[in-house]
Amino acid sequence: MTDHSMICLLAAAVENGEVGFLPLKIIGFASGVVGLIFFLGTAVGMVRFPDFYTRMHAAGKGDTLSTMLMLGGFGLVTMEDFSVGSWLLLIKILAVILFIYLTTPTSSHALMRAAFEDDEMPMTEDDLKKSKRKGKRKK
Amino acid sequence: MKILSLIPIIAIGGLLLWAAQDFPKWGDVESPASKSPVSSHFIGKTGVDTEVPNMVTAVLADYRGFDTMFETVVVFIAGMAVLAILKGSTRGNSRRKDHEVEAEPDLIVTNTVRLIVPVIQIFAFYVLAHGHVSPGGGFQGGVLMGASFILIALSWDLEKAVSRFSIERCMIVAALGIVIYGGIGLLSMMLGGEFLDYAELERVLPVSREMARYHAMLGVEIGVGFTVTAIMFALYANLSSEGSLKQGL
Amino acid sequence: MTEWFAMVMGAGLFVLMIPIIYRIFKGPTGFDRILGVNVIGTKTAVLLVIIGTLYGRVEMFVDFALTYSLLNFVAAIVVSRYLNRTISLKEMEAREKAKGGAKA
Incomplete structure (x- = not known):
């Protein structure tokens, strides 16, 4: 009985971050939060930017970096002990990060090229002035 | 018109959600699925009979082996039917459509695909072979493997992918998958058991009865993976080019 | 602690996906919609890891996350390839209008 309660207490302590690999967890939490901030940038850019190419700029960069940071953070947070299983898990998460690092910019590039060959023209300064004037008139 | 069509969709969706309330709760002991002796038999006996940790794979490939074998045959027949319909359909017509233009393969996309395709294929083998322990198996691994060939066809053009994996070879590989599956079943029948009774394979494999079932399941999954890979690619190649195997999507 | 972190991250991702869904819904061109779908697909890999942490x-x-990001890549390549090899959407619409006009 005492053994069981001891194990429970130890598990609770590890869960609370009192015992174990606190520095790794703190780095993981921090990188997750930084990833969330970058994703906020992506979301704001997707809504606020005026034309497709600028939106793609926000989406391509912010999305790649924030996904990589979040996944890396979770890889560090789930690293409970340094057994073979947890190393395997970290390697798998690193594989997902590598995959996203390769594929997301490539798909952004492919979409950009498809849009450009589909006669979707980037917005020039004159277009921007015109749209601003229109907005003022509406107000 | 769009808003009008939204009304029946919302009505049907609400009806389905309302009907879903009658389902038994998650993990309900009183539900028919938990009460029936079949599920408790599988939960209790799978680990003892076959030493496979993943019950789904054991049920799919061993207890319900007949069903999975004919599922594979259905996949094969679907591929054959598409080939048979599309093979001669465009013989008289000109291949180019009026809305198509020439496009060269993109440098960046092709180089990324060159890096990624081997990784995808290794991952497909992992999913195929690891189906006993984690989610996965023949169908999933075959789909990933077929997706790697489709990716080649998308980033270059269809001729390049077909030159690697021609449609004739696709059909041979697909048939080979079914031959592997049925062959394991026939082998166990010849060794004195019933059709697809893998435990009899212990006479040719140097392992116990339980491990014989384990390894035979892997062989069956490999057969399913062969068929699904080949049929995936053959379906894409034929449907995207309307049977002409030129240029593709 | 870890579970709380996972829950907060999941909620944050969900809230930040709302603007992107707005862009998918409203997007003036089809490319905006595809871009939004691509962003959400990439984030789904993170969401799957979060769900795994909670369970x-x-x-x-993690296997699901890898497969999902692969399929997301394939989807983006399919769309860009299709739009690369066909004439532009505006021209297609113009042709359909011309056809409809001729019939009418």
Whole structure:
């Protein structure tokens, strides 16, 4: 009985971050939060930017970096002990990060090229002035 | 018109959600699925009979082996039917459509695909072979493997992918998958058991009865993976080019 | 602690996906919609890892995340390839209008 309660207490302590690999967890939490901030940038850019190419700029960069940071953070947070299983898990998460690092910019590039060959023209300064004037008139 | 069509969709969706309330709760002991002796038999006996940790794979490939074998045959027949319909359909017509233009393969996309395709294929083998322990198996691994060939066809053009994996070879590989599956079943029948009774394979494999079932399941999954890979690619190649195997999507 | 972190991250991702869904819904061109779908698809890999952390079976859900990001890549390549090899959407619409006009 005492053994069981001891194990429970130890598990609770590890869960609370009192015992174990606190520095790794703190780095993981921090990188997750930084990833969330970058994703906020992506979301704001997707809504606020005026034309497709600028939106793609926000989406391509912010999305790649924030996904990589979040996944890396979770890889560090789930690293409970340094057994073979947890190393395997970290390697798998690193594989997902590598995959996203390769594929997301490539798909952004492919979409950009498809849009450009589909006669979707980037917005020039004159277009921007015109749209601003229109907005003022509406107000 | 769009808003009008939204009304029946919302009505049907609400009806389905309302009907879903009658389902038994998650993990309900009183539900028919938990009460029936079949599920408790599988939960209790799978680990003892076959030493496979993943019950789904054991049920799919061993207890319900007949069903999975004919599922594979259905996949094969679907591929054959598409080939048979599309093979001669465009013989008289000109291949180019009026809305198509020439496009060269993109440098960046092709180089990324060159890096990624081997990784995808290794991952497909992992999913195929690891189906006993984690989610996965023949169908999933075959789909990933077929997706790697489709990716080649998308980033270059269809001729390049077909030159690697021609449609004739696709059909041979697909048939080979079914031959592997049925062959394991026939082998166990010849060794004195019933059709697809893998435990009899212990006479040719140097392992116990339980491990014989384990390894035979892997062989069956490999057969399913062969068929699904080949049929995936053959379906894409034929449907995207309307049977002409030129240029593709 | 870890579970709380996972829950907060999941909620944050969900809230930040709302603007992107707005862009998918409204997007003036089709490319905006595809871009939004692509962003959400990439974030789904993170969401799967979060769900795995909450269920305590990350080693299983990481496989799903890898497969999902692969399929997302294939989808983006399919769309760009199709739009690369066909004439532009505006021209297609113009032709359909011309056809409809001729019939009418």
